Amino acid sequence: MAWLRRHLVIIVGLLVMLYILAPNFVVIAFSFNNPAGRFNYQWNQFSFDAWTNVCGVPGMCDSLGLSLEIGIIASLTAAVLGTMVAFALGRYRFRARAGTNLLIFLPMATPEVVMGSSLLTLFIAMGIPTGRTTILIAHIMFCLSFVIVTVKARVASLDPRLEQAAADLYANEVQAFLKVTFPLVAPGIAAGTLLAFSLSFDDFIITNFNASPSSVTFPMYVWGAAQRGTPVQINVIGTIMFLGALAIVVVGQVLSSRRSRQAV
Amino acid sequence: MAVNTLAGAPLAPQPAQPGEGKRPRRRGAYVPYLLLLPGMLWLVVFFLVPMLSLASQSLQTGDVDNGYTLTFNFATYSDALGTYWPQLLRSLIYAGTATVATLALGFPLAWFIAHRSGRYKNFLLVLVIAPFFTSFLIRTLAWQTILGDSGLLAQFTAFTHTDFLLSGFKSVLHAVGLISNDQLLFSPFAVICGLTYNFLPFMVLPLYANLERLDQRLVEAAGDLYASPVQAFRRVIWPLSLPGVVAGTLLTFIPATGDYINSVLLGSTQTTMIGQVIDAQFLRVLDYPTAAALSFILLLLIVAFVVTYVRRAGTEELV
Numbered sequence A: 001m002a003w004l005r006r007h008l009v010i011i012v013g014l015l016v017m018l019y020i021l022a023p024n025f026v027v028i029a030f031s032f033n034n035p036a037g038r039f040n041y042q043w044n045q046f047s048f049d050a051w052t053n054v055c056g057v058p059g060m061c062d063s064l065g066l067s068l069e070i071g072i073i074a075s076l077t078a079a080v081l082g083t084m085v086a087f088a089l090g091r092y093r094f095r096a097r098a099g100t101n102l103l104i105f106l107p108m109a110t111p112e113v114v115m116g117s118s119l120l121t122l123f124i125a126m127g128i129p130t131g132r133t134t135i136l137i138a139h140i141m142f143c144l145s146f147v148i149v150t151v152k153a154r155v156a157s158l159d160p161r162l163e164q165a166a167a168d169l170y171a172n173e174v175q176a177f178l179k180v181t182f183p184l185v186a187p188g189i190a191a192g193t194l195l196a197f198s199l200s201f202d203d204f205i206i207t208n209f210n211a212s213p214s215s216v217t218f219p220m221y222v223w224g225a226a227q228r229g230t231p232v233q234i235n236v237i238g239t240i241m242f243l244g245a246l247a248i249v250v251v252g253q254v255l256s257s258r259r260s261r262q263a264v
Numbered sequence B: 001m002a003v004n005t006l007a008g009a010p011l012a013p014q015p016a017q018p019g020e021g022k023r024p025r026r027r028g029a030y031v032p033y034l035l036l037l038p039g040m041l042w043l044v045v046f047f048l049v050p051m052l053s054l055a056s057q058s059l060q061t062g063d064v065d066n067g068y069t070l071t072f073n074f075a076t077y078s079d080a081l082g083t084y085w086p087q088l089l090r091s092l093i094y095a096g097t098a099t100v101a102t103l104a105l106g107f108p109l110a111w112f113i114a115h116r117s118g119r120y121k122n123f124l125l126v127l128v129i130a131p132f133f134t135s136f137l138i139r140t141l142a143w144q145t146i147l148g149d150s151g152l153l154a155q156f157t158a159f160t161h162t163d164f165l166l167s168g169f170k171s172v173l174h175a176v177g178l179i180s181n182d183q184l185l186f187s188p189f190a191v192i193c194g195l196t197y198n199f200l201p202f203m204v205l206p207l208y209a210n211l212e213r214l215d216q217r218l219v220e221a222a223g224d225l226y227a228s229p230v231q232a233f234r235r236v237i238w239p240l241s242l243p244g245v246v247a248g249t250l251l252t253f254i255p256a257t258g259d260y261i262n263s264v265l266l267g268s269t270q271t272t273m274i275g276q277v278i279d280a281q282f283l284r285v286l287d288y289p290t291a292a293a294l295s296f297i298l299l300l301l302i303v304a305f306v307v308t309y310v311r312r313a314g315t316e317e318l319v
Helices: A002-006 A008-032 A060-091 A097-109 A112-126 A132-156 A160-168 A173-202 A205-209 A218-228 A233-263 B002-007 B022-028 B031-058 B075-116 B118-133 B136-147 B152-159 B163-175 B188-212 B216-224 B229-258 B261-266 B274-283 B288-313
Strands: B060-063 B067-070
Touching: A002 A008, A008 A233, A008 B075, A008 B118, A008 B136, A008 B188, A060 A097, A060 A132, A060 A173, A060 A218, A060 A233, A060 B031, A097 A132, A097 B031, A112 A132, A112 A205, A112 B031, A112 B229, A112 B274, A112 B288, A132 A173, A132 A205, A132 B031, A160 A173, A173 A233, A173 B118, A205 A218, A205 B274, A218 A233, A218 B136, A233 B118, A233 B136, B031 B060, B031 B288, B060 B288, B075 B118, B075 B188, B075 B229, B075 B274, B075 B288, B118 B136, B118 B188, B136 B152, B136 B188, B136 B261, B152 B163, B188 B229, B188 B261, B216 B229, B229 B274, B229 B288, B261 B274, B274 B288
Parallel strands: none
Antiparallel strands: B060 B067
């Protein structure tokens, strides 16, 4: 009983961990299912079919391609614009600072359905047809704040003496930026870009408001499939995404720990 | 000016020194605005302006075929509220319940990771964000597999002869009205379970960031002064963790209120949330003013909630 009390927080913590991860295990396991009907909700029999024929279902790989394309363009654009804003906030004094911070915070505190629908009313009022471009505009908009917050934290943690040291060593401003500042901020930019990509790639609600039937992203495809019948290939994509991202994180951790060990 | 151009490169490092500040200040004056301009313009045009266009759309009358005119028709608001207040109320209740549940589940987990996980800390943190790596629609669909009548949960309890736990749990849920028959799936319980699941990391991460800095010695000191564990939690841990709690509850409650993916995939027609109504009015019924009015009401509710909540919790720093 005393043992139970001492370890209660660990037991509860591990149970919550299980709650967080259980759906991922289900997604992976059911990518090897051969369902009896149209829906992949009940285990039937083990099969590699979906893995050997990933693009076998019509439309899915096209939607995947569109999501990748939008994710890459949106995250890179948001990274460039967001990094500029982050530097302005981290490095300069200027008027309207509070207003700027508020404008950056607001999109993160607004429900997606409000952002998606309000953007749609703008496109309707301006007579702009929805499609690939409007999805891109929306994605860059909601990715921006997250990039800014991520990069700003990195800029703020920079030691200003490093740039002064570069200047003392006769580096001009451009050289100091390229050789000292940028490499130090780069991990923050990379993290912000990856975050933006994953937000863009995974977004359904805002996208659904600003898409057209000819611009179906992967989450929209999955949404439609949930009504029509879920092909096993969806789980294959889910599994690949999960393992791929996990690999990126592990490699990143190993690299950064090796670098910090070298630094010491 | 001429001196500056003549001096050229060797003088460039000078800005770091005080007294020479005149030149860089004047030259740097427009730099931050140039850096801000594209990003902030994007947010103004595609975030702020749409809010105005949403407000304007909600006060217009007309239809899709003949166009709309701004008539300041506030009746749309009262009509929309009169028709859809149950869905609005339900969204707030579901999101509120899910927020309390994420707090109840997230607090022990954040404490465990911050203070009891030893060298597995980073590993566990990666596992907390790992679910994000798979599309959340796919993960939400996985709950259908888990909660279904002959789903994994039912199979697991049957296999381990713990069905009595599951049926006990079900009768509790039945008693509080979260399920209406013997079915777990397609019920308010399933929707709240999905919302809790989807937003749990948003609660755990700020809580972890906060609890990690909490000095363990304060808890020990409370124990030395004869505080029971419950008292130590109430008087020491909880007040110190409030900033994390505020951040976590905002990050959970706001998106959960507008979410309709969980209520569509895991709920029934009895669990319709307001996001679902807005989506349907905009994209299927094509009643733009009603949809815009509902969307605007949701926005106002959220703003009112955030302002009062943050004021009462007493934390001004949000980001």
